[in-house]
Each structure stands twice: as C-alpha cells, then as structure tokens.
Amino acid sequence: MEVTEPATDRAGERPGAPAPSVICSELDVTYTVFGARKRVTTTEGEQPWLERMLQRRKQIDVGAVRKVHAVKQVSFVVRHGEAVGIIGRNGSGKSTLLRAIAGLIPPSGGRAWAAGRPALLGINAVLLTGLTGSRNVMIGGLALGLSPREVRERYDEIVEFSGIGDFVDLPMSAYSSGMGARLRFAISTAAAPDILMIDEALATGDAEFQARSRERIAQIREHASTVFLVSHSNAAIRESCDRVLWMDQGRLIMDGPTEHVVSAYEASHRKAGR
DSSP, rough: EOOOHHHHOSSSTTOOOOEEEEEEEEEEEEEEEEEEOOEEOOOOTOOOHHHHHHHHTTTEEOEEEEEEEEEEEEEEEEEEEEEEEEOOOOSSSOOOOOHHHTTTSSSSSEEEEEEEEEEEEETTOOTTTSHHHHHHHHHHHHHOOOOOHHHHHHHHHHHHHHHHGGGGBBBBGSHHHHHHHHHHHHHHTTOOOEEEEEEEESSSHHHHHHHHHHHHHHHHHTOOOOOEOSSHHHHHHHHHHHEEEETTTEOOOOOOOOHHHHHHHHHHHHHTTT
C-alpha cells in the first residue's frame, strides 16, 4: 500500500491538523452469502444419446454457503473537513467499507470509529415505497436527528432541491429510480451530517442536478464535516475530493492526493488494456 502523508510531529499528528473524524484500524469485513449454489452437471459412461441427454439434467448442489472476504486489513485516518473519494473496480470492497464505517455491517476484525453520526446515501438504498415522498421527507429528517419543527422548516427546500415537484404527494412506488435518488440525496443532506457518505449518488440526475449536488457537498465541507464519495466517475472524484483511497480486491492499494491517486489508477487501467 502506498500512502502519501504530510509530515507529522512526535505524537504522530500533523501540526495544526483538524481532529480525526473517521479512523479505520486493520479493518476486516467478512460476510456469509446463503443460497449461493453452484450447479455442476455430470454424465456417466457411454449411454445411448437419450439417456445421456437426461443425465445432463442431473445436477449437484455444491457450496450452498459461501464466505466473502470483502475488506482486508484496511487502515486510514480521515479528518474533519476532508472530502475523500473511494475508487476501484466493481467488487473491490468500496461500498462494504462505507457500510462498515456507518455501522451497518459488523467488522470481523479490526475497528472502525466515527466521531458523530454517519449518514450513508446509497443509490440502491431502500425507500418506503408505500408512503408518499412527503412522508419520506418527514421520516428521513427525523432519522437524521431533526425535530419535527426543523423538518417542516426545511421541507420546501428539500422538495425544491430534489426537483420532484407535485410527485412529492404520490407514493414512492410511482417514482423513477432517478427521482427517488434525488429525493434521497436532498433528505440526507438537509441536516448537514457530521459524516456524509455518498455511494454513486451523483451518477443519477441530469448535469444540472449533479452540479447542484456538488455545490451542496462543498457547503457541507464548509461546516467542518467529512464527505466520502464512492464513484466510477473520475471527473466527479477530481472535482469533489481532495484525497482518494484506491481499493482493489478488498485491500487499500493507495491513499493520497486526488490527482496522484486517480492518475495512478487510470495508468493501471491503460496498462491492463481495460
């Protein structure tokens, strides 16, 4: 793992550095997948063609339970005010890492510590589809720690930012995936959480909404909060983050300034011919 860090004092702290907001120490996450069955077919001998055809339909279940080692010995420190991008191929452990920091997945080894309450915004997060957007705004705001009065005060701003208009009074089941993602982003950022964790959320919406989303992230950073952004868009990472973690097969490959890490990641893809 390559790590780029400024000079530290004798206590290991950067002089004048903000306090840590997230610390991961040799974090390991292993989870079990049930019902992951691998099917294999068998044939026996030189039976007549019809018997061989029937025999091919005989299948044996193997590996019905599988262990997935998604995050492996990951360590880093993130400080208040930092915007950190997380990049890597599909299945590299990016989303699992965020969920472990948010406390949604228990670590199987090591520790993850967060100063404050992380708010994880994932594009695949489940909304209460049987309720209206209006009810989801209220429930989501309360879940973020806002009082009912604070939610009502911010209600119009949340709906306007999401751009869903009159659909706010319809059940979420009537929304497109993009509308749901925009409303989720508007709700999650309404309270300016201490730690905002965004999992591919900026991939949804038109260019105007993505630009407004980046502006909202910048506003959150001004309040000394911390932002994590998982994205396959290197352009979004470059624009929104000043530091990047590169994950591969569950391991932290590189941690450093955005341009340094993203350029190395892109070079590795060119070398591999991807």
